[in-house]
Amino acid sequence: MRTWCKASGVYFQPYASARNEAAIKDVSPSTDAVIKRIAKKHGKSSHAVIYRYFLQSGDAIIPRSTNVLHLMENIANLKWTLTADEMKELSKLELVPEK
Secondary structure (H helix, E strand, C coil): CHHHHHHHCCCCCCECCCCCHHHHHCCCHHHHHHHHHHHHHHCCCHHHHHHHHHHHCCCCCECCCCCHHHHHHHHHHHHCCCCHHHHHHHHCCCCCCCC
């Protein structure tokens, strides 16, 4: 979807995509392992890594939460960055649930 949006001049904007439990728990085991490894390195959650990836990719996100800790984490995502190598690695992953 992101590839099509970029090629078509459409702005990609996921809504609460990383907080959707299915979006996190149903990705392939190899994708999950990469996200968790990067999250551990930065001391962040898998959700934070996915949101940060979208932000650094130039996408807009609409994080949604009623949980104060999640809201704080969403704000803190503006204060750290993924490395160029991590961005490249994440860009090769399928960040949507398996069918």
